[in-house]
Amino acid sequence: MAYTTIKKPSEYFNTNLYTGNGGTQSFTEIGFQPDWVWIKNRSGTEDHMLYDAVRGVTKDIRANQTNAESTNANSLTAFETDGYSIGSSGNINNNGSNFVGWNWKANGAGSSNTDGSITSTVSANTTSGFSIVSYTGTGANATVGHGLGVAPKMIIIKNRIDAVNWEVGHDSIGWTKKLRLNTTDAETVDNGAFNDTAPTSSVFSLGNNGTSNGSGDDMIAYCFADVKGFSKFGSYTGNGSTDGTFVYTGFKPKLVIVKEYGASGNWIMKESRFDNQNDSYILSNDPSSEVNANAVVGFDLLSNGFKLRGTAGDSNGAGANILYMAFAEEPLVGDNPCTAR
Numbered sequence: 001m002a003y004t005t006i007k008k009p010s011e012y013f014n015t016n017l018y019t020g021n022g023g024t025q026s027f028t029e030i031g032f033q034p035d036w037v038w039i040k041n042r043s044g045t046e047d048h049m050l051y052d053a054v055r056g057v058t059k060d061i062r063a064n065q066t067n068a069e070s071t072n073a074n075s076l077t078a079f080e081t082d083g084y085s086i087g088s089s090g091n092i093n094n095n096g097s098n099f100v101g102w103n104w105k106a107n108g109a110g111s112s113n114t115d116g117s118i119t120s121t122v123s124a125n126t127t128s129g130f131s132i133v134s135y136t137g138t139g140a141n142a143t144v145g146h147g148l149g150v151a152p153k154m155i156i157i158k159n160r161i162d163a164v165n166w167e168v169g170h171d172s173i174g175w176t177k178k179l180r181l182n183t184t185d186a187e188t189v190d191n192g193a194f195n196d197t198a199p200t201s202s203v204f205s206l207g208n209n210g211t212s213n214g215s216g217d218d219m220i221a222y223c224f225a226d227v228k229g230f231s232k233f234g235s236y237t238g239n240g241s242t243d244g245t246f247v248y249t250g251f252k253p254k255l256v257i258v259k260e261y262g263a264s265g266n267w268i269m270k271e272s273r274f275d276n277q278n279d280s281y282i283l284s285n286d287p288s289s290e291v292n293a294n295a296v297v298g299f300d301l302l303s304n305g306f307k308l309r310g311t312a313g314d315s316n317g318a319g320a321n322i323l324y325m326a327f328a329e330e331p332l333v334g335d336n337p338c339t340a341r
Contacts, residue, residue, distance in 0.1 A: 014254075023088055041094060044097045084101075113147055120133050172234060236324065254272045255272070265315075268284075
């Protein structure tokens with residue numbers, strides 16, 4: 001399957017910023033019905049709360065924790081036609097706190113996929129290169145259908161039943177290795193995660209790790225492919241300078257997440273709607289509030305990519321190997337091009 005350029009990224013990925021009211025709220029200007037919602041309190045120490053349409057409303061998993069999935073009737077209560085609704089849970093609606101919600105469009109609650117040795121439920125958006133995959137682990141080497149039609153560049157997996165680490169696979173580190181979304185750990189060699197096998201256009205592979213393939217355990221995976229004008233997954237080498245490395249994406253990024261993989265380092269999330277001049281960012285592996293005015297980890301979001309301005313090893317250490325995932329605010333060319341910056 002050949003992906004075409006996405007002319008309007010906000011039809012597939014968008015951000016909403018809001019203030020908690022401690023009661024109930026509905027957000028109706030996302031631009032689509034989201035299928036994966038990632039919420040973080042920007043002004044308080046709260047966990048990163050993740051919801052998706054395949055697992056269903058009120059069911060959360062936490063990007064910075066090992067926690068198993070939990071159900072909270074006062075959390076995300078509905079995926080709406082043009083947004084989502086939330087209840088009074090303090091993690092996502094604490095009164096007076098400032099929140100960010102990142103929203104991705106997949107394809108609803110999903111359908112059965114028998115491409116792999118494990119039958120999965122897949123909600124796939126083959127236009128934007130994103131799928132949500134639910135499956136039950138076997139504890140033995142297996143394959144799982146992802147529904148994208150092209151090989152994903154990045155896969156994030158969480159065991160929904162057990163309190164264990166997240167597993168992350170990325171083309172830049174190779175599929176004999178893994179990272180953990182909830183820790184600062186460097187890459188580790190582990191054939192039990194992805195069975196030393198790169199994903200194909202139809203399936204990804206699993207070893208016998210309980211974290212990605214626990215026997216009888218319900219699992220969830222988020223799969224991502226490169227799409228011109230919308231998303232990019234790759235790596236760069238830091239130079240340790242305030243005139244840092246420039247990374248070309250082919251679009252103006254809305255969200256960039258970077259992680260040094262050769263050594264310990266945070267998962268740094270930079271959002272275009274944060275204060276770009278003050279280099280504000282959030283750490284996906286940490287519940288801390290948004291960090292402001294810290295140029296040490298700064299980088300600029302430009303019309304065609306991003307440029308590092310800080311000297312921190314996590315994002316731009318001299319000689320450091322750093323992977324990234326980026327999603328577009330505006331494409332560089334097409335009917336809705338971004339302006340130069």
